[in-house]
Amino acid sequence: xxxxxxxxxxxxxxxxxxxxxxxxxxxxxxxxxxxxxxxxxxxxxxxxxxxxxxxxxxxxxxxxxxxxxxxxxxxxxxxxxxxxxxxxxxxxxxxxxxxxxxxxxxxxxx
Numbered sequence: 001x002x003x004x005x006x007x008x009x010x011x012x013x014x015x016x017x018x019x020x021x022x023x024x025x026x027x028x029x030x031x032x033x034x035x036x037x038x039x040x041x042x043x044x045x046x047x048x049x050x051x052x053x054x055x056x057x058x059x060x061x062x063x064x065x066x067x068x069x070x071x072x073x074x075x076x077x078x079x080x081x082x083x084x085x086x087x088x089x090x091x092x093x094x095x096x097x098x099x100x101x102x103x104x105x106x107x108x109x110x
Contacts, residue, residue, distance in 0.1 A: 027054055029068055030084040030097035037070040038080050038101050039108075046108050047080055047101040054097040058088075065089050078103045 031052055038047050060066055070084040079100050086095040 026086065026095055030054060033068045033070045034082045034084045034099045037072060037082055041075060044108055046104045046106045048104055050100050050102045052097055052099045054095060056095050058092060058094045060088055060094055066094060
């Protein structure tokens with residue numbers, strides 16, 4: 001699953017018009033795309049994040065377009081492990097997240 005995003009001007013500007021990844025926003029994007037990828041599996045039960053580990057590897061420039069990608073590493077009966085990554089237009093990896101999602105036993109809304 002891919003999402004095209006555009007880096008916005010932020011108060012977290014660094015010299016040379018680079019911005020550090022807006023931590024809370026990029027964390028939310030990575031968590032959201034992982035959640036959408038798990039939902040796209042069409043599993044009968046609802047899965048929720050039980051952890052989210054993020055590596056912020058490189059900054060993005062203001063106005064630069066970035067792409068968030070995600071994939072399932074392993075889907076078990078009780079835990080799904082997923083990965084999400086954010087790349088810039090030059091296909092340089094900017095951030096990577098891994099997450100485990102637990103089966104709640106509740107029926108999925110999908």
